[in-house]
Amino acid sequence: MDGDRVKLSVVVDADEFEVAVDAAFRRIGQGLRLPGFRPGKAPRRVLEARIGLEAGRREALEHALPDYYGRALVHHEVDAIGRPEIRITGGADSGSVTFDAVIPVRPRLSISGHRKLRLEIMSPEVNNEEVEAQVDALRSQLATLETVERPATQGDLVTIDVEGVRGGEPVPGLTATEYLYEVGSGAVVSDLDEYLNGASVGDDLEFEAEYRDGEGRVSFSVSVKAVQTRLLPELDDELAAEVSQFSTAEALVSDLRDRISHAKRGQVGMLARDAAARAVADLVTIEVPPDLVESEIDERIRDLDARLRSQGLDLERYLEATGQEPDEIREEFREAAEVTARVDLGLRAVAYVEYLDENDERLDSYLDVMAVQTGLDVEEVRTRLVDSGRMLDVRADVSKRAALEWLLDDADIVDEAGNPVDRGLLEPPEPVIPEEVLPVDETNGVDPDNNGGTGVDLEDGEPPGDEEEDA
Known part of the structure; x- marks a missing residue:
């Protein structure tokens, strides 16, 4: 073995x-x-x-x-x-x-190179370009359109007649007259933007392109009827009062800057943890066990199905609508699933070599948070996790969280310019509660098919090599 x-x-x-x-x-x-x-x-x-x-x-x-x-x-x-x-x-x-x-079983790795990582993330500081982009978005709410005689460019609005045909038959939703279209929006097919960019009034365009229904290529005929550009009003006190609760442009710009700053500073912890996860994944040099990758793909498909069901759909209807086969969607998830598996193995390895994986105090704190979030007694939380067989996963989650925080504490975290990032922004996220802990009336949170160990005598396991596994 x-x-x-x-x-x-x-x-x-x-x-x-x-x-x-x-x-x-x-x-x-x-x-x-x-x-x-x-x-x-x-x-x-x-x-x-x-x-x-x-x-x-x-x-x-x-x-x-x-x-x-x-x-x-x-x-x-x-x-x-x-x-x-x-x-x-x-x-x-x-x-x-x-x-x-x-x-x-999941392999246990040795790891090196994880100390003193240099993690580069987006700066939490606000720059003028970000503020100007938000100001322009507000100005565009009151923009007017002006007809121009020049060729269309990115962002222009063009009036077109468009017809999409496949196999000699019009494709539903792809035929319209006097259709107002923004160049560069990608609202129909990306090829349409390429042909309209530089087109003038009176031009007739013919091209073929793949359409998102997945049924094959579509022949497009497009006639350009008009080209218009947006005229944005100047930002002044009158505009500020019209598009916001502020009476002056200065107050509006100051508020926009504060909002952008709040959003960017709120992302620092997530960005730093993502950077640390990517760095530790790069340190995993073994071939990831196929079973681990397939398991992660299964989890992603279950998550997709759950999101679809929350919207009144399901995976089967989604596949029909997109023209995809189940194997195709599994392949779409494969690359990301392998990265996630490498992160998992890497964090477990860091937890092991830095002695973070056996800490009862850390586990107790984690269970205390779960108890507060669910309104259950902490011992009830512990019992439900043990009875459902999820305690092993929770211990691993605690260890991996500890490893990630250890990496952040040990790393140099800088922005794109090499400036140190404020470590006060690295607040750890709340733990995710496993389903087995959530209050359930009928089963009391315990898997009804799991009736404990009564009558089952489990002999010592035989792990790889000559070692013995304790019961």
Whole structure:
């Protein structure tokens, strides 16, 4: 066995497995029609005589094995990152059931080069260009349009007749007359901006381009009818009073500067942590285990599906609308998923080499915050995490947070010009509460399929090499 797998040997005693066999026969009975019995009402002895005990035990194994395996992972705190290879080693016909599970686990790395990192982030100071951009946005609210005789340029508004055709048929939504279009907006296809930039009144444009419906190339015919430019009013006290609550231009500009400063200073912590994460990811030189990348892709797809459902959609309809296959969307996520996996491995390695990964006080503080956020007693939070098998993840999260903060404390953080960034802006974020901790009335926050360790005797695991894993 290599260094990224462990083996668990599990024993399920006969009495515990007998409960699963009884349940298996009840499920089998629901689908059988036997003379003299209503569906699901035939007693087990009748079913055994009809199909044999082996069929019931086989059904019980298929149904209960994932639960036994999951409880073994929780008991031994195995950091599994992929599907196990399970081999039944005994009890298929009678008595206690034993099986071995060979499990891909997250590798533990050694790391170097993480000390005294130089992290460059966007300056939190406000520059005049940023203020001017906000002023122009306000001025544009009261802009007027002036017809010009010159060729269209970026930002101009052009009046066009446009027709999009595919296979000899007009494409819905791509045919319009007297359509007012901003050059450079990319509102139809990017190729349209390229052709309109430099076009004059009377020009007829013909080109082909891919459209976002993913159904193939579209032939466009465009006639330029007019070119207009925006005239922005000067910023004065009258304009300031019209577009804001301020009576003077000076007060308006001062407020805009303060708002930009507040927003940029609020981003410093996030930008610095992102920079530290990217830096530590670059220090991970091993090939990331494929199981870890696939797991991260799965998580991103689940997040996408959840966001879509919150908008009244789902992943299947999203794929239909975008013309994508499931494998294509997985490939879209792959590069970012690998970076996230490298960050994960790198932060865990930093936590290990800097002795940050075993700190009960830090974990207790983390659980205290969770308790306050959920309104639960801290011991209830702890119990729910343990019962749901999430405590290992929470410990890792605490360690990775500690590693990230250690990197920030140790690093030189500068802006683009090399000026030191105010460390007072590096406030750590609030922890994210796992679902298993959130109050749930019916299940009391505990996975109803996880009934603890009753009846399951977990033998010592066999990790890579000659070492033994403590139960």
